[in-house]
Amino acid sequence: MASSNHAGLNVGNFDNVRVMNPEIITPQRPLPPAGSETFKELYLLGQDRDAWLQWQTEFQNKLQPTVAEQFTEGLVRMARGENLIGIDKISKLEDREAPDEQAQYQTLSKQSSYWQARYPFPYFREIQKWSTERQLNPLLVTALMRQESRFEPKIKSVADATGLMQVLPSTAKWIAPQIKLDSKTINLENPNQNIMLGTWYLDHTHEQYNNNSLLAIASYNAGPGNVSKWLQTLTTKDPDEFVEQIPFDETKNYVRQVFGNYWNYLRLYNPEISGIVAKYSTTHPKLPSQ
Template sequence: TAYYMYGRIAKKYKLYDIVLFRQAECAAAIEDEKTAIEKYKQLLKSYASSPIAPLASYSLGQAFLRTGDRQRAEEQFNLTAKHFADTDYALGSYYYIAELNRNKDKNLAIAYWLKYIALAPSGRFSPESVNELESIGAALSSKDKKLVGIALYMNQNYSKALDYFNQLPLSDSWYWRAMCNKQLGNRGAALAQLETGIKNRYYNDLDDSKLKNAMTSYAELCKSSKDVCWQNILLWSDRARDFALYNRAQLLPSEQARALYEQIYKHYPKGDYASDALWNLFWYECNKGNYNSAIALGKKHLATYANTAASPAVHFWLGKIYEKRNNRREAEHFYKIVLKSFPDNYYAFRANGRLNYLKDGTDNWWRTSPEIRLPSEVNEGKLPYSYQEIANKYGTHPTELILLGDYDTALMFMEKDPFFESWVKLQYGAITSSIVTARNAMSKLFDKPDRTNPRWKLIYPILYSEEINRHAELNRLDPVIVLSLMKEESHFNPYARSSSNALGLMQLLPHTAKDIARWRKLGPINHNDLFVPTVNIRLGTAYLRYAKDTFNGNMLFSVAAYNAGPGAVQKWIKTLPQTDMDRFVENIPYSQTKTYVKKVFGTYWNYKRIYGFEGNG
């Protein structure tokens, strides 16, 4: 029926290439391969440049294969690989070419299976390609064995991968042997191989990301102190030294770390860690009250690094320094830059507070508003662009496809636009993936859109509002802070499980959840209960209320305690100055908790500014 309905559409219809493709799919579904082949051919002849042509070409090869026409199938897969070389369909074609030559040209088949796993070691056909190479008894070179081992590793077959890597010289396989042994729990073997590889500098063929992973794994597995581990790495390695210096600096007291940050900025000024190193030098002087030195370093940072992760912090603290010096004009200048250039950052939240203080003497600091109520769930998401914007940028095909609900095909015409991809994932219920896709895309935009732009709501959807409102009210909590904490804990994945076995939406440890349930007389709780949203939210809000009561309503301390535990926060309160709470946050000793506090309150700020909750300032 669908096939004949498509057949009633006029050829002049602007989406006729999609019509032909859908007709071919319908014909294939009812096993009318002759008609499917005819429609695919018609599409490729008349619409060779259509975004759907690569898929049509690949599907035509599969249709020939289903009819038993192996020669024409191979010809078509070769055409797909040639004309659409940069697509996933070319990769799939390599696998099929290999399969079609399995009994005809063994060497050609081997070459294409190896080509596939070299280009797509974690691809759909990677395990089958390895199995075929083994079953055919392929004589593999050392290079080929390494490719097969990597493919097995990427598909989590660590034992079998290790068998392949063990056939290679240690100098060429140490990294992969170590990674396999680490996954298999062979700590000693992994540590020895990592030490051998880094110490002997067997890393010429490793890219920086793998070398850094090797260094991090060594520090993780090493039985010595972490400082000693990173000292060893610095003694051995002549690559990624700024990475090693930075990691060691993060472990040391500020006085000792300062010298390492100076090395990074001096010797690797264009490296990935130079901006953060200079920020740390700036903060060292600022924290000591050496404001002239701090201003000089801050302005050097702004002149050298225009838009890095540290830029909002440098701008904000320059504003604070000038505010402390009663230079209101300069303070406002830097605070306003933070709000304009980094509107979604934690420091925009704080810059807004300081600007309010300079204006009328009120900075809400980290105070929250328990009287707020979340609206009904806002997770359907408006399109990230208007139809006119889509038509102007990508033509009218995708607008029509969106109206018809054919989102996946629309995405082909929109060159995999990340915000639209995020929106499509949201329609399919892939909430976590949708948020991460939109967040990563927004981070790459130098000029951020206005807070009313619908792209923001893809990053900050409102979910579980009924449960959050109910339990926030019972516990006298601001539901927006609960929502923010939940987003940062799990990205709204009710089945989230951390490496430390924290579970569910609000990432509760099972023993903590049992304690809360006992205090609240909620009955027995097992770890599977924590994957139930209502249970997790009830217990998570109860724990946050406990932290709030422990710290007399101070939500900064409460959020920190949710991450680090009340005992750690009580210790910091005793040892860290509290005359400036912005300074207190920067000096939190646990880097994970410091980052956590900034993320949660940054998210709190974004929910309030995007949805216009009362008290946004």
């Protein structure tokens, strides 16, 4: 993120990224590369149940799908709300080893529609609503959510963290009275409630660290006690060095992934940045894999 800033791109830095409110292009559905005209029309019209049923009758090659079929399967899964499976299928296309399949992947990966499918934007309205309410950068919230849950509203961790922003029931119970909510009515599998609580907590971690998003994001993952301890023991003032010195591998990777996601969302959905990036390259650049 720091190096992008030096290149003259308006991506923000760790001290001001939370309050940035980048313009966002509303994502459009790409034309699936496989399937019949009937299926494609149903998919593009948002007739998701009918598109799914039509695709099921056509998609015979489930064990060894072509690149086009696997990308299409990922798109259809995501249209059904199965975002974790969909993103996984689309991401794994880069692992194809046969020369012709790798060539097909390379062609596909030059299209922004491929990367937008890999970095999708479900729950767009809820993210916009609660990010505005909390004065948080919506792309930062989306980047964190992709890392936490791959946009799966009912997913649970071993520690019982639940939903899109992986909110712990104990955290939700602690937040509830502060936002005049009856904790008995909270349903963390409800996307709107989960984002409401998750963004409140992300605002809280920012307040604890003087709106430094690097420390706020680390705290969201590792807890404020650990981050405070690291601030006392790690001597560097350089943000990139600080990340490298985080003693928890999980948190170190988490911070890298969230800010990698943020950069990808910015250059896919913000017209100013995507326009500048396009000038650097005649084709859409390969984004860092997450």
